[in-house]
Structure formats: structure tokens, C-alpha cells
Amino acid sequence: MSKSVPAFLQDEVSGSVMSVYSGDFGNLEVKGSVQFAIDYVESLKELHVFVAQCKDLAAADVKKQRSDPYVKTYLLPDKGKMGKKKTLVVKKTLNPVYNEILRYKIERQFLKTQKLNLSVWHRDTFKRNSFLGEVELDLETWDWDSKQSKQLKWYPLKRKTAPVALETENRGEMKLALQYVPEPSPGKKLPTTGEVHIWVKECFDLPLLRGSHLNSFVKCTILPDTSRKSRQKTRAVGKTTNPVFNHTMVYDGFRPEDLMEACVELTVWDHYKLTNQFLGGLRIGFGTGKSYGTEVDWMDSTSEEVALWEKMVNSPNTWIEATLPLRMLLIAKISK
Numbered sequence: 001m002s003k004s005v006p007a008f009l010q011d012e013v014s015g016s017v018m019s020v021y022s023g024d025f026g027n028l029e030v031k032g033s034v035q036f037a038i039d040y041v042e043s044l045k046e047l048h049v050f051v052a053q054c055k056d057l058a059a060a061d062v063k064k065q066r067s068d069p070y071v072k073t074y075l076l077p078d079k080g081k082m083g084k085k086k087t088l089v090v091k092k093t094l095n096p097v098y099n100e101i102l103r104y105k106i107e108r109q110f111l112k113t114q115k116l117n118l119s120v121w122h123r124d125t126f127k128r129n130s131f132l133g134e135v136e137l138d139l140e141t142w143d144w145d146s147k148q149s150k151q152l153k154w155y156p157l158k159r160k161t162a163p164v165a166l167e168t169e170n171r172g173e174m175k176l177a178l179q180y181v182p183e184p185s186p187g188k189k190l191p192t193t194g195e196v197h198i199w200v201k202e203c204f205d206l207p208l209l210r211g212s213h214l215n216s217f218v219k220c221t222i223l224p225d226t227s228r229k230s231r232q233k234t235r236a237v238g239k240t241t242n243p244v245f246n247h248t249m250v251y252d253g254f255r256p257e258d259l260m261e262a263c264v265e266l267t268v269w270d271h272y273k274l275t276n277q278f279l280g281g282l283r284i285g286f287g288t289g290k291s292y293g294t295e296v297d298w299m300d301s302t303s304e305e306v307a308l309w310e311k312m313v314n315s316p317n318t319w320i321e322a323t324l325p326l327r328m329l330l331i332a333k334i335s336k
Contacts, residue, residue, distance in 0.1 A: 030133040030159045032056035032094070034071065034120060037152045038137070040108055040144045047104040047111065049073050049118070051087050053097040053154055057132050060122040066092045067122040069132060073102050076115040076136075089123050092251050111139045120157060133157025165181055171280030171326040172205040172241070174218075174266065177319040178284070178312040180259065184252070194254040194266070196222070196312075199319065200234055202244040203268060203326070215271045216243050216279065222251050223263040223283075224291050236271050259313050261291045263299055268326060280326025284309050302327070 032231055035052040051071045060067040072086040085104070090096035098256070106114075119134035135155040143149050179197040200218050217236040230251075237243035263285030269276040286309060287301030301309065304324050311320045 011252075014228055028058045028060060028122070028130050028132060030131075031058050032120075032133065033154045034118065034133075034135060035117065035152055035154050036071075037150060037236075038116065038142075039150045040111065042108070044103075045104055045105060045107060047075075049085070049102040049104075049116065050152070051098045051100050051102060051118075051257070053095065053099075054157075055095045057094045057120065057157075058126065059094060059097075060130050060132075064092075065094070067094060067132065068124065069094075069096050069122055070093065071098060071102075071118055072119050072121060074117045075104060075106070076117050084085055096155065108144070111142070111144075114139045116138045118155075131160070134160065157174045170205065171207055171328070172203055172268075173323050173325050174203050174268065174282060175201040175321070175323045176265070176266070176282075177201065177321040178308060179319045180254070180312050180316050182256070182316050193252060194256070194316075195250055195252045196254055196259075196262075197319075198249045198251070198264060198266070199247045199251070200266065201321075202242065202246070204242050204323075206241045206268065206270075206326075208241065208245070209270055209277055209279070210272060213272070214238065214241055214243075217269055217271060218245060219267045219269060220249050221265045223265055223285075224261070224296065259309075260286060260288075263291070263301065264309075265298065265329070267329065281329040282324055284324075284330065286310070298329075 018282075027208045032055055037050045037052070039048050039050070040046070041048055054069060054071070057067055059065045059068055068089050068091045070087050070089040072084055074084050085102035087098045087100045087102070090098065116137045116139060117134060120132040122130040122132055124130070134157060136158075177199040179199075180194060181197065182194040183192055184195050198220060200220075203216065203218075206216055208213060211257035215236050215238040217234050219231060219233040221231050232249045234245040234247040237245060263283050265281065265283050268279040270279055282305055283298060283301050284305045285299060285301050285305045287299060289295060291297050293300055304322070308320060308322045308324065
């Protein structure tokens with residue numbers, strides 16, 4: 001077991017965030033619009049999404065004022081089952097024309113429970129993707145028989161609305177347990193601070209970014225302390241998308257009120273030669289958007305992450321276990 005002390009009291013709250021690697025959410029302005037139409041073809045039992053074109057997209061290459069955009073669609077909430085569909089990439093333009101049909105084999109009655117998520121992305125020469133905007137249509141009330149709803153229509157592209165929606169790819173899951181120990185040394189006359197224990201057990205279905213190769217490890221930081229001494233990590237486990245870590249990390253210096261302000265950031269990385277590539281992460285806290293009175297981007301826990309933290313706080317000296325979906329994060333900068 002390793003120990004490190006988050007300097008909650010003396011460290012300033014850091015609100016600055018950066019993207020984990022160039023290309024992804026939050027790097028580019030969201031602007032412009034997309035023209036598409038949807039139709040249900042009864043004879044084929046298929047939903048057709050006709051993607052016509054986009055206009056006035058954000059420029060990934062600011063100097064040359066151009067992007068290499070493509071369009072991707074999902075049916076939510078069960079995006080894994082139906083899979084993603086995407087158009088071809090159109091190079092060097094902010095006004096791409098696609099005229100492609102993306103097809104989903106699905107019974108009409110099931111569409112009532114679905115939302116269509118259509119997003120636009122820039123793909124760079126290293127096959128990294130940058131988010132350019134999205135549109136979401138609720139299909140529950142869609143009038144499939146009206147001629148008007150089959151016509152091409154322009155939709156303004158929007159930013160990602162909720163942190164939980166910051167995920168458009170399956171990044172796998174992490175099984176972990178947390179425990180809050182209010183008084184690790186009972187019987188002492190001086191008041192002691194508590195500890196948070198983090199037991200990283202294993203991950204499931206991690207994405208493969210390098211063909212069939214994977215050498216993954218987990219890094220932990222307790223925000224708002226982004227100093228290097230706050231960081232701990234597991235060993236790297238190779239050759240599997242389901243690595244077992246069984247690694248416990250202990251952070252001390254927690255007063256009860258610190259639990260309201262802190263957030264456990266766990267990130268999973270693929271280590272290859274001299275580089276680490278981000279696979280996905282968790283932020284476990286109360287998700288209030290604030291820390292010690294300052295608004296911060298990283299206090300953005302999903303409902304599942306908040307539920308785990310709440311159970312831990314309300315059940316001291318007890319391991320609370322959960323398996324949570326990994327998601328894309330904007331990672332807080334590490335201060336020296």
C-alpha cells in the first residue's frame with residue numbers, strides 16, 4: 001500500500017483543464033449545421049438516415065481554415081446493440097457534401113424508445129477524432145407517416161449538453177471499491193483526519209487502440225490536488241482487454257468536510273514505448289460543479305459515480321463496490 005497526502009488546505013483550487021490528447025471534446029468551437037432526413041422503410045424494416053451535407057463547420061486546421069469531417073450516428077440508449085454508422089470522411093472543407101444513407105435494421109415499434117444521436121467529427125491524419133457538434137432527435141413522438149418529417153431539414157449543431165453524454169464510444173468498465181475510514185488511529189487524544197481507500201480491482205472490455213496490443217494501467221489523482229505527490233498508479237498489465245490490478249491506494253488528510261469538495265479521478269491508460277494513450281476514466285465525487293467555493297470543470301460526476309461516493313460517505317469503515325462505465329474526460333493539468 002502506498003500513501004500520499006492531498007494538500008487540500010494549502011493548494012489553490014485548479015480550475016484549468018486540458019484535453020487528454022489533441023483531438024476530442026472541448027478542443028474546437030461548435031458551430032454550423034447539418035442537413036439530413038430520416039424515414040422508416042416498412043418493406044425493409046429499416047430506419048434510413050439520409051445525411052446530405054454540413055455547412056459552416058468549425059475549422060480543425062485554423063491556419064488553412066479547413067477540417068476533414070465525417071458524420072456518425074447512434075440509436076440511444078442501447079448504442080452498442082445497433083452499433084454506430086458513419087459516412088465517409090470528406091477532406092479539406094467546412095461544407096462537406098455526403099448524400100449517404102445510414103441504415104438501421106429495427107422494428108418500427110422499438111423506435112418509440114430510441115433517440116437518434118447524429119454527431120459531426122474531424123478525423124486527422126493520425127486517425128484521432130475531434131468533436132464538431134451534434135444533434136439529438138427523440139423518436140418517441142416522431143410522425144413517420146407525415147410527408148414533412150421525411151423531408152431534408154437543416155439542424156444547428158450543438159455542444160455536448162451533459163457530462164454523461166460526453167461518451168460516444170464504448171470505453172469499457174472498471175470494477176472498484178471505496179472505503180472511508182474516519183479515524184484510522186482511534187484512542188488518540190488529538191483529533192485525527194480520515195483516510196479514503198481506493199481498491200482498483202479490474203477493468204473489462206477496454207478499447208484496443210493499437211490493433212490487438214494493450215498494456216494498461218490506472219492512474220489516480222484526488223482533485224483539487226493536482227500536485228505530483230497526489231498521483232498514484234497501478235502496475236501495467238499487458239496482453240488483455242480485461243486486466244486484473246487488485247491494487248489499493250490510500251489517501252489521508254481527509255476531514256469530513258473535505259469529502260464534499262474532493263473528487264477521485266481514476267484514468268486508464270495504454271502504455272506503449274515512451275507514450276501513454278488515454279482509454280477512459282471516472283470522476284467519483286458529489287458532482288456539484290464546485291470545490292471549496294470555486295466553480296470547477298472536473299466536479300462533473302455522473303449519477304452512478306455520485307451514487308458510489310454517497311454510499312461510501314454514508315457507510316464509514318465499509319468497502320463499497322461498484323462496476324462503472326469508463327468515459328471520456330478532460331483531464332486536470334498536473335501542477336509541478
